[in-house]
Amino acid sequence: xxxxVFAYIVHNNGVADDSALELVSAAxxxxxTAPIAIVTGSGAGLDAVCNEAAASFAEVWKFxxxxxxxxxxxxxxxxxxxxxxxxxxxxxxxxTFGMDLxxxxxxKLNVPFISDVVAFEGLEGSLLKAVRQEYSGQxxxxxQADIGSGAxxxxxxxxxxxxxxxxxxxxxxxKSGEIGDxxxxxxFLEVVAAEVGDVDITKEDVLxxxxxxxxxQDNIEIAHELxxxxxxxxxxxxxxxxxxxxxxxxQVGTSGQTVKPKVYLALGISGSFQHMGGIKGNPFxxxxxxxxxxxxxxxxxxxxxxxxxxxxxxxxxxxKGS
Amino acid sequence: xxxxxxxxxxxxxxxxxxxxxxSGQDIQRDDLVYSVNEWDNYAVEEAIQIVDRVGGSVxxxxxxxEDAEEVVRRExxxxxxxxxxxxxEAFEGSDGRATAxxxxxxxxxxxxxxxxxGAQADGGAGxxxxxLAAMLDYPYxxxxxxxxxxxxxxxxxxxxxxxxxxEMNEIEMPCxxxxxxGINEPxxxxxxxxxxxxxxxxxxxxxxxxxLAADSVGSAGxxxxxxxxxxxxxxEGAEMLEGSTEEIVxxxxxxxxxxxxxx
Numbered sequence: 001x002x003x004x005v006f007a008y009i010v011h012n013n014g015v016a017d018d019s020a021l022e023l024v025s026a027a028x029x030x031x032x033t034a035p036i037a038i039v040t041g042s043g044a045g046l047d048a049v050c051n052e053a054a055a056s057f058a059e060v061w062k063f064x065x066x067x068x069x070x071x072x073x074x075x076x077x078x079x080x081x082x083x084x085x086x087x088x089x090x091x092x093x094x095x096t097f098g099m100d101l102x103x104x105x106x107x108k109l110n111v112p113f114i115s116d117v118v119a120f121e122g123l124e125g126s127l128l129k130a131v132r133q134e135y136s137g138q139x140x141x142x143x144q145a146d147i148g149s150g151a152x153x154x155x156x157x158x159x160x161x162x163x164x165x166x167x168x169x170x171x172x173x174x175k176s177g178e179i180g181d182x183x184x185x186x187x188f189l190e191v192v193a194a195e196v197g198d199v200d201i202t203k204e205d206v207l208x209x210x211x212x213x214x215x216x217q218d219n220i221e222i223a224h225e226l227x228x229x230x231x232x233x234x235x236x237x238x239x240x241x242x243x244x245x246x247x248x249x250x251q252v253g254t255s256g257q258t259v260k261p262k263v264y265l266a267l268g269i270s271g272s273f274q275h276m277g278g279i280k281g282n283p284f285x286x287x288x289x290x291x292x293x294x295x296x297x298x299x300x301x302x303x304x305x306x307x308x309x310x311x312x313x314x315x316x317x318x319x320k321g322s
Numbered sequence: 323x324x325x326x327x328x329x330x331x332x333x334x335x336x337x338x339x340x341x342x343x344x345s346g347q348d349i350q351r352d353d354l355v356y357s358v359n360e361w362d363n364y365a366v367e368e369a370i371q372i373v374d375r376v377g378g379s380v381x382x383x384x385x386x387x388e389d390a391e392e393v394v395r396r397e398x399x400x401x402x403x404x405x406x407x408x409x410x411e412a413f414e415g416s417d418g419r420a421t422a423x424x425x426x427x428x429x430x431x432x433x434x435x436x437x438x439x440g441a442q443a444d445g446g447a448g449x450x451x452x453x454l455a456a457m458l459d460y461p462y463x464x465x466x467x468x469x470x471x472x473x474x475x476x477x478x479x480x481x482x483x484x485x486x487x488x489e490m491n492e493i494e495m496p497c498x499x500x501x502x503x504g505i506n507e508p509x510x511x512x513x514x515x516x517x518x519x520x521x522x523x524x525x526x527x528x529x530x531x532x533x534l535a536a537d538s539v540g541s542a543g544x545x546x547x548x549x550x551x552x553x554x555x556x557x558e559g560a561e562m563l564e565g566s567t568e569e570i571v572x573x574x575x576x577x578x579x580x581x582x583x584x585x
Contacts, residue, residue: 072491073462073464074461074462074463095484096464096465096481096482096483096484096489097483099441099448099452099464099465100452100462100463100464100465100481101452102449102452103418103447103448103449103450103451103452103453103456104452104453104455104456104462105456106419106453106456107419107422107452107453107456107457108456112419112545112546113418113419113449113453113546114546115418115446115447115448115449116446116447116448129549131554132446132447133446134444134445134446134551135333135335135338135340135349135444135446136335136336136340136446137446138335138339138340139340139341139342139349139551139552139553140551140552140553140554141548141549141550141551141552142548142549142550142552143546143547143548143549144546144547144549145545145546145547146545184461185461185493185494185497186461186462186463186491186492186493186494186497187491187492187493188489188490188491189478189490189491189492190489190490191483191487191488191489191490192480192487192488192489192490193487194485194486194487194488195486205582206582206583206584206585212336230578230583230584230585231584231585232583232585238503238504239503241504242503242504243507244507248486249486251486254484255482255483255484255485255486256485256486257485257486258485262581262582262583263578263581263582263583265578265583270335270336284577284581284583285560286574286577286578286583287560291339292339293339293340293341297559297560297562298559298560299560300559300560301560301561302560302561302562302563302574302577303559303560303561303562303563304562304563304570304574305562306567306570310567311567311570311571314567314568314571315571315574315575318571318572318575319575319578319584322575322579322584
């Protein structure tokens with residue numbers, strides 16, 4: 001037994017994020033009914049999202065106000081505290097918005113917070129069992145929480161298959177009258193768009209992608225040599241950009257670029273979900289990593305346990321000679 | 323500017339193969355290489371740089387056993403002024419919420435303008451900063467990748483959002499910020515730096531000093547309980563290539579040609 005299940009819909013330019021229909025599937029793993037959508041925003045874009053969501057949700061709660069035009073978690077948190085009924089179970093996408101909103105909301109509602117859930121394994125009474133990953137995805141864990149008084153649960157993108165049934169036939173309910181005064185001690189100013197780099201990795205068919213395993217800035221050159229020999233471009237995972245060894249525009253991942261290559265050569269990349277979230281179109285993935293437990297081997301087509309610093313030059317030589 | 327930075331000692335996932343132990347209740351901890359949580363290291367560096375610009379002091383705090391003292395000392399060697407260790411048997415097995423409530427009690431023993439945490443640690447939940455802010459009723463920003471000190475009452479902070487974009491916010495102090503990697507380039511800590519702070523006194527606080535009931539923290543106070551660790555049955559996973567480097571390279575070239583990976 002759990003309270004009503006809600007899902008917060010992230011949207012942009014009048015279109016719901018992919019997470020919306022994934023959360024419908026996730027909600028149905030808790031209670032076998034369509035959840036209630038919570039959509040905040042302003043204007044015509046908000047209405048478009050609400051109308052679209054009505055097909056997939058039991059109800060769509062619309063919160064329309066100018067101050068909600070940009071989703072500021074510091075504004076939406078007090079709004080949800082007011083609007084959610086007792087015992088509500090709220091699902092959020094585990095993205096940069098859900099991570100901002102969820103933990104604090106659970107404290108204010110005095111309910112459990114389960115972060116970054118990849119699967120649910122059933123509700124017994126009011127005890128919900130969920131699967132998470134720890135240690136950069138190297139091991140998984142079952143966690144259990146009593147959600148009888150409600151819960152806030154962040155769900156990892158791509159873990160649930162989008163529910164395309166569109167069979168809920170819900171109504172849009174305008175809850176804007178419940179918004180009340182909006183006071184925030186954190187004010188949204190602007191979004192600064194990502195810088196455009198010299199190479200557009202989103203348009204490349206073949207990517208030679210390097211991660212922490214490259215070990216040293218001086219070794220970046222061998223990746224460029226291999227890429228040049230192959231007619232490919234060099235991309236990378238987050239630690240390479242953090243270290244300022246390559247520009248941000250070459251970073252693959254949810255916080256970087258989304259790429260759609262045909263072949264992806266992952267060299268010294270562990271394969272965090274944030275990194276894999278930036279790879280679309282089901283490319284052929286070849287992974288080389290010295291750690292046999294690296295999560296990249298679970299998603300790659302072909303894997304090699306080995307040292308990329310040894311392998312890359314050999315591979316480059318052979319490609320040049322072939 | 324008085325800044326508190328929460329740091330934690332974790333197995334370094336870049337250096338370790340993490341395996342489940344035979345009980346299924348923990349990971350195999352023998353021979354693990356531990357270090358300061360990568361995100362926390364960026365948070366400490368950021369705090370030191372802010373204090374270098376506008377004055378004030380940096381205090382590093384860690385929850386853990388006596389081994390956690392080593393990471394507090396390491397971060398003091400970077401340039402943090404003070405260290406505090408939160409250690410008590412009652413704290414063992416704390417979930418995110420219990421961790422945040424212990425930190426809250428420690429925060430209230432001081433007078434800080436800004437509290438920094440790493441955006442996430444080994445559990446990958448990314449929850450302690452947001453929970454701590456809510457418990458203190460401070461404003462919060464997660465995934466912070468730039469901080470500019472404003473008029474003394476507010477900060478201008480950038481948050482990393484999807485697609486490599488950055489969301490700029492103005493936030494009032496006191497506040498809690500969780501720091502994303504890449505915000506700066508953490509300085510190197512050498513043996514000499516560590517030696518300098520080797521004998522610095524690091525006060526230890528337990529449940530009674532913090533005024534916490536033992537059953538409100540640790541495994542007794544956990545609302546999200548970990549049942550076990552396991553390695554999931556994956557689909558087929560990757561086809562693993564074995565052999566000499568030469569054999570592997572030949573096979574890779576064959577595959578790359580077949581899949582259009584070599585133009």
